[in-house]
Amino acid sequence: MRILVHIDDAAGWQAALQQRLPNAEVFTSDQTVENIDYLAVWKPPAELLERHAGARGIINLGAGVDALLSNPGLPANTPIVKLRDAGMGELIADYCLYGLLHVQRDFDRYRDQQARAEWREHQVIDKSDWPVGVLGLGAIGRHVAGRIATAGFPVHGWSRSPKTLDGISCHHGEEGLYDLLGQVSTLVTLLPNTPETHHLINAETLAALPDGASLINPGRGTLIDETSLLEALGDGEREGRLRSALLDAFPSEPLPSDSPLWQHPRLLITPHMAGPTPLGAALDQVVETLEAWDAGNEVPTIDRDAGY
Incomplete structure (x- = not known):
């Protein structure tokens, strides 16, 4: 399983995911890699989504998906999971x-x-x-x-x-x-x-x-x-x-x-600080989703038409 992370604390997420998923390969978006299976992202640039359009799934590292859904680089049919409460x-x-x-x-x-x-x-x-x-x-x-x-x-x-x-x-x-x-x-x-x-x-x-x-x-x-x-x-x-x-x-x-x-x-x-995503509380949800996807199990995804 190859995972690419894009978020402000990408290094922290990379280390935490690698510890929880020791058999996976976890990269950050500042690394040049190909053949990524899953993206774990928050407000990624369009070119990142375009470059990894073949990813099997995208995890949105936050509750709001509007920025991701309006991203011009978002692949049309890639399933998307958003974080639930997660702290x-x-x-x-x-x-x-x-x-x-x-x-x-x-x-x-x-x-x-x-x-x-x-x-x-x-x-x-x-x-x-x-x-x-x-x-x-x-x-x-x-x-x-x-x-x-x-x-x-x-x-x-x-x-x-x-x-x-x-x-x-x-x-x-x-x-x-x-x-x-x-x-x-x-x-x-x-x-x-x-x-x-x-x-x-x-x-x-x-x-x-x-x-x-x-x-x-x-x-x-x-x-x-x-x-x-x-x-x-x-x-x-x-x-x-x-x-x-x-x-x-x-x-x-x-x-x-x-x-x-x-x-x-x-x-x-206030500068959009009301509910930052705590890494520890969110990690369980991300790992659960990645393991389910990799095992071929069904995962509840967002409704793109509804917007959430």
Whole structure:
């Protein structure tokens, strides 16, 4: 079995895979090799995919496959497996809980007061009176929704098709989406990037949120129409309907230095760091997939048409 790895920590992945699969040959993408059986990659260059178009399978070393599916070098029929939660859910849940507490406990307002040397305490709103919406109930979305519910917040979850989760009020379809939007104080977006989810957070859906709601997006940058988001947030002189937003993903990354998002007083921006892939937690899934493929066993692959 010959495996080629392409990711920032390719050397670490190479060493870990070689240890777990001692009979395999594991290479990194900076080595010139041919006749590769499997690719384990994160955002590979098109020429790498073209050069190894004969690979029997591709493992996407992350949960989001939109960058891989839009890669012009992607072979048409090669099966693709993406990582499931693999430890990312715990990290993203921490990120969302931070963003949630940031507004629920008024840290955004205290930050503004500090700039004015203003000493004023705000009344604490009980967690039970702060409903949270989670869009996307895949492996990571379910984990995040569960952690938020365990922290004491009422949680509403939304998915394309009906789902049932303990402790979560589940909604689905277009009617369910607007039902959810109308009753949450904070909205968390964890949907994949597909044609159906592109700019799902737009002027219409933002207007469906209650006044003063906040937004957290550790999902895909393409979910949000940035023009509509800025309009909903208002500006330094005019307060908008939306209280604040915490954004971790953007359509173009790194976020261009001239983007108006950088300077907005009610935006908190992070550099796509909410859920990095922990090598240790992901390794079991990668090894399991490689061994199954090499043994000729069936492996659940992504639906290219659905986009996940």
